[in-house]
Amino acid sequence: MNPPSELPDAVSSADEPAAASSAPAVHGAPTEGMCCLCTMEEITAEDQNYVEYQSHPSLCWKPARYELCVVEELLRTQFRDWLDRVRKSDCRAEMRRLLAAGPPSFLEDAHGFPLDEGDERVVRLWYARDGEEVGARLVGAPEGEERRKLWDS
Incomplete structure (x- = not known):
């Protein structure tokens, strides 16, 4: 399968948007009864497991539907899991889907x-636990030319 001319998600960290303005973002709090779609644990201010995400290009902040530990696990494992699936897949349909999406x-x-x-x-x-904003780039995900080399290999 030939790679698409434009790699999906191919951006460098320099392309990550800065805050929409110099004013600090106003973040919310978990709603009553909010729970993680993965673990079914409650998401509460007391547990400090509430996370919001910002999407591009709107730069709107929204509550994540997963608790903090799930979000951190996904950041650590999504790229590695994609690589493992590409290396081990014996299903043509799965391989076609993985390659069509490109390295996350x-x-x-x-x-x-x-x-x-x-x-x-x-x-x-x-992250509500410490009020910090962090990038959503996956751990181990290559950028720019390194990403293109991975795609071409």
């Missing part, structure tokens, strides 16, 4: 981080 660069999950129409990817995360 940013956190993605349609259930935990649904995107509004027109948005392309999750670019930032906000």
Whole structure:
């Protein structure tokens, strides 16, 4: 299968959007009864497991549907899992889907981080536990020329 002329999600860290303005973002809090779609654990202010995500290009912040530990696990494992599946797959349909999508660069999950129409990817995360905003680039995901080399190999 030939790679597409434009690699999906091919951006460098320099392409990650900065805050929409110099004013600090206003973040929310978990709603009463909110629970993680993965673990079914409650998401509460007391547990400090609430996360918000920002999508591009709208730069809107929305509550993640997963708790903090699930979000961090996805950041650590999504790229590695994609590589493992490409290396081990013996199913042509699965391989076609994996290669069509290309190497993932940013956190993605349609259930935990649904995107509004027109948005392309999750670019930032906000953790209620410490009030920090962090990038949503996957651990180990190559950028730029390194990503292209992986795609071509």
